[in-house]
Amino acid sequence: MNIFEALRESHEQQRSLADQLIKTSGSSDERKELFALLKKELYAHSVAEDRYLYIPLMFDDVGLDITRHALAEHHEMDELVEQLEDTEMSNPSWLAVAKQLSEKVHHHLKEEEHKFFQQAGKILADSEKDKLGKKYLAEYQKYKSTDA
Numbered sequence: 001m002n003i004f005e006a007l008r009e010s011h012e013q014q015r016s017l018a019d020q021l022i023k024t025s026g027s028s029d030e031r032k033e034l035f036a037l038l039k040k041e042l043y044a045h046s047v048a049e050d051r052y053l054y055i056p057l058m059f060d061d062v063g064l065d066i067t068r069h070a071l072a073e074h075h076e077m078d079e080l081v082e083q084l085e086d087t088e089m090s091n092p093s094w095l096a097v098a099k100q101l102s103e104k105v106h107h108h109l110k111e112e113e114h115k116f117f118q119q120a121g122k123i124l125a126d127s128e129k130d131k132l133g134k135k136y137l138a139e140y141q142k143y144k145s146t147d148a
Helices: 003-021 029-057 061-085 092-123 126-144
Strands: none
Touching: 003 029, 003 092, 003 126, 029 061, 029 092, 029 126, 061 092
């Protein structure tokens, strides 16, 4: 599995969790569980993706621009997650922020899949894509199985 195939699997989980989360209400067990799952998924994905996609791309001029933009979006999502952690789930503003996070997740993933991956695919050699995919999956699984 190459790096792009591996990333797409996590992207599908992120989309699903974000969509489910914004359909919840109040301080329900379902909301708590889905938020915890989404938070862990976003964290494991971004740490492994930064390390095994974006850092290797930084050594190319075109890749540097892609990387800056993607890392800025990762930071924006992190800030929204922090805002959710600091807000009571029963507060109506919690859902508004969760919707912002969902929109940001969907925007970021669409941009990665339809723009960044094509540009990165031209920069990385096929053998490197496969190696990075294996390393990404190992790192991703490590963070998914620990309490971050």
